[in-house]
Amino acid sequence: MSGDPTLERIAQGEGLALCAAGNWTARFAPALERIVSDAEKLRGSRPHIFIDVSQVASLDTFGAWLIERLRRSLSDASAEAEIAGLSANYSSLVDEVRRVGPAPRAASEPLLISGMLEQIGRTVAGIGGTIIGLVDMLGAVLTAAAKVLIHPRSFRFTSTVHHLEQVCLRAVPIVVLITFLIGCIISQQGIFHFRRFGADIFVVDMLGVLVLREIGVLLVAIMVAGRSGSAYTAELGSMKMREEIDALRTMGFDPIEVLILPRMLALVLALPILAFLGAMAALYGGGLVAWLYGGVDPEAFLLRLRDAISIDHFIVGMVKAPVMAAVIGIVACVEGLAVQGSAESLGQHTTASVVKGIFFVIVMDGVFAIFFASIGM
Amino acid sequence: MAEQDNDAIIRVRDITVQFGNTRVLDGLNLDVKRGEILGFVGPSGAGKSVLTRTIIGLVPKVSGRIEVFGVDLDAANSSQRRAVERRWGILFQQGALFSSLTVRQNIQFPAREYLRVSQRLLDEIMVAKLVMVGLKPEVADRYPSELSGGMIKRVALARALALDPELVFLDEPTSGLDPIGAGDFDELVRTLQRTLGLTVFMVTHDLDSLYTACDRIAVLGNGKIIAAGSIADMKASQHPWLQQYFNGKRARAVVA
Numbered sequence: 001m002s003g004d005p006t007l008e009r010i011a012q013g014e015g016l017a018l019c020a021a022g023n024w025t026a027r028f029a030p031a032l033e034r035i036v037s038d039a040e041k042l043r044g045s046r047p048h049i050f051i052d053v054s055q056v057a058s059l060d061t062f063g064a065w066l067i068e069r070l071r072r073s074l075s076d077a078s079a080e081a082e083i084a085g086l087s088a089n090y091s092s093l094v095d096e097v098r099r100v101g102p103a104p105r106a107a108s109e110p111l112l113i114s115g116m117l118e119q120i121g122r123t124v125a126g127i128g129g130t131i132i133g134l135v136d137m138l139g140a141v142l143t144a145a146a147k148v149l150i151h152p153r154s155f156r157f158t159s160t161v162h163h164l165e166q167v168c169l170r171a172v173p174i175v176v177l178i179t180f181l182i183g184c185i186i187s188q189q190g191i192f193h194f195r196r197f198g199a200d201i202f203v204v205d206m207l208g209v210l211v212l213r214e215i216g217v218l219l220v221a222i223m224v225a226g227r228s229g230s231a232y233t234a235e236l237g238s239m240k241m242r243e244e245i246d247a248l249r250t251m252g253f254d255p256i257e258v259l260i261l262p263r264m265l266a267l268v269l270a271l272p273i274l275a276f277l278g279a280m281a282a283l284y285g286g287g288l289v290a291w292l293y294g295g296v297d298p299e300a301f302l303l304r305l306r307d308a309i310s311i312d313h314f315i316v317g318m319v320k321a322p323v324m325a326a327v328i329g330i331v332a333c334v335e336g337l338a339v340q341g342s343a344e345s346l347g348q349h350t351t352a353s354v355v356k357g358i359f360f361v362i363v364m365d366g367v368f369a370i371f372f373a374s375i376g377m
Numbered sequence: 378m379a380e381q382d383n384d385a386i387i388r389v390r391d392i393t394v395q396f397g398n399t400r401v402l403d404g405l406n407l408d409v410k411r412g413e414i415l416g417f418v419g420p421s422g423a424g425k426s427v428l429t430r431t432i433i434g435l436v437p438k439v440s441g442r443i444e445v446f447g448v449d450l451d452a453a454n455s456s457q458r459r460a461v462e463r464r465w466g467i468l469f470q471q472g473a474l475f476s477s478l479t480v481r482q483n484i485q486f487p488a489r490e491y492l493r494v495s496q497r498l499l500d501e502i503m504v505a506k507l508v509m510v511g512l513k514p515e516v517a518d519r520y521p522s523e524l525s526g527g528m529i530k531r532v533a534l535a536r537a538l539a540l541d542p543e544l545v546f547l548d549e550p551t552s553g554l555d556p557i558g559a560g561d562f563d564e565l566v567r568t569l570q571r572t573l574g575l576t577v578f579m580v581t582h583d584l585d586s587l588y589t590a591c592d593r594i595a596v597l598g599n600g601k602i603i604a605a606g607s608i609a610d611m612k613a614s615q616h617p618w619l620q621q622y623f624n625g626k627r628a629r630a631v632v633a
Contacts, residue, residue, distance in 0.1 A: 025541060026488070026492065026540050026541045029488075029492045029494045029498070030492060030493045030494050033494050033495060033498050058574075059572070060541035060572075060573050061502060061505055061506065061509070061538070061541050061573075062498075062502060062541060065501060065502060065505050066498075069501065089571060089572060090572055092568050092571065092572055093568070093572035093573070096505075096508070096509055096568065096572075097505050097508075099508050100501070100504050100505045100508050101504065101508075101514060102504075103497075103500035103501050103503065103504045103514065103517075241476075241522075340522060341476055341520060341521065341522020341523070342476035342477040342520060342521070342522060343475075343476045343477050344476070344477030345477070
């Protein structure tokens with residue numbers, strides 16, 4: 001159909017009639033906007049202007065508003081604009097848009113320099129807030145743990161086992177696979193470079209110390225932060241968005257005790273187990289490569305390993321694991337509870353959970369390195 | 378409008394929808410005529426929202442045929458489908474506003490995607506829609522999480538109406554609104570229907586809406602339409618659920 005909207009200008013003595021015709025609807029909105037912008041320039045040109053809409057085939061909110069906008073901008077001057085020929089069907093729509101006031105402006109961006117300074121200030125304050133939040137959550141979790149110790153019946157055993165399955169049992173295949181491969185790579189690189197000095201066998205010392213003290217636990221902690229820390233944040237965050245956490249609170253349950261304590265406990269139990277399995281897989285992988293690639297047969301490997309490492313190395317690795325788990329868990333829970341109402345916020349906090357979790361794990365590893373060095377382990 | 382009475386804007390034929398072993402809709406037939414406001418009622422869990430979602434294409438059907446604006450949605454290619462989707466607006470039960478966009482951005486979203494118009498016009502139309510649904514323009518820069526339940530409904534309606542659709546699906550639009558707000562809403566739906574020639578498919582439990590806003594009522598039960606007609610037809614029906622629904626205590630209070 002030939003529905004293109006038009007606005008004809010017809011001089012009527014002193015006055016001017018603007019005759020609208022065609023479809024004044026959303027489909028033709030770009031054309032309508034041009035027509036109306038042109039017509040708005042007629043403001044003040046004639047003492048009397050009226051807009052005749054009797055020929056309009058169809059009208060919707062877009063068309064009605066643009067006619068109303070035209071009327072307003074033509075009326076501002078001394079000239080008085082009117083709308084004529086409105087059919088009964090459309091009059092209520094035009095009345096409706098007549099109530100519309102000016103659009104509120106969107107909040108404007110601050111100036112460049114003051115905006116940058118503001119951003120720096122907010123970031124610094126945010127870092128302080130993060131640390132306070134972590135300490136706060138640590139305190140809350142310990143208080144909840146103490147309460148559970150006093151009243152063991154309130155302990156959520158089922159929930160803890162469920163989370164243990166999620167973060168430990170289901171993580172075993174991927175953790176074992178990755179640490180196995182890392183063990184292979186360390187061993188291959190070690191043999192490749194040590195061979196120049198004829199010191200192939202020292203690869204066993206390097207592998208043993210590195211895997212048991214550092215790489216095993218660090219790698220597993222990073223994997224757990226990515227795998228389970230993000231899951232915790234997303235779970236708690238979406239529960240917060242849907243007011244489930246508020247619902248728990250109003251029923252007299254402490255969300256820390258019900259939701260966070262079982263998760264923390266599961267993680268603290270899971271990480272040493274995974275770190276142990278990871279270390280064993282890495283040693284196995286390293287030994288395999290040493291045998292197949294470096295010609296160190298398994299018996300010689302084990303003999304050398306027994307000489308090279310002491311139980312101290314193993315203890316150092318294992319002691320770190322639960323502490324790293326606690327750090328990952330606390331960061332994940334703080335971020336989860338900080339989620340606001342939007343999907344975007346959930347994504348941001350899940351990202352922050354993993355990034356901060358890994359960062360704090362590495363910081364803790366450094367702190368432990370200094371500590372063990374100074375006590376001579 | 379009398380000459381258009383046979384002009385069905387939605388034509389549903391023999392629709393069967395099944396979740397696992399549960400048959401929710403069982404050979405259902407329904408016509409929605411152009412320009413009418415159809416109230417769709419039925420017991421909770423009868424599948425009212427499922428039918429709505431099936432028509433929109435969100436729930437897969439086992440068998441049957443759905444035509445909207447004369448287009449068979451199964452046979453339509455993607456551009457035909459998009460053309461149909463542009464002509465309808467949907468108000469979801471929970472609002473389904475985009476949580477990371479402000480009210481302003483939510484309402485402008487469809488128009489920004491489909492129409493090439495200036496930011497000024499988008500802003501003005503946004504305000505017009507807000508005023509139409511009874512909200513103040515000041516809420517424009519709030520996020521959905523900062524709105525009350527009733528406001529979310531209204532903003533969602535404003536978004537559903539953003540492109541001035543010919544057909545709107547309203548899933549329990551007045552639930553969660555205060556009675557005055559609900560009355561205004563019914564009035565608004567009536568106004569829009571009159572002015573824009575809007576066709577409204579309204580799932581509702583609100584008897585006031587059925588009385589004041591709806592031209593025709595369809596009742597869902599056992600996966601089929603058990604009755605369709607005016608409110609008088611409904612009250613005259615001998616079906617026990619209808620008897621209870623339209624002649625029960627709450628219904629009498631509405632009439633009084």
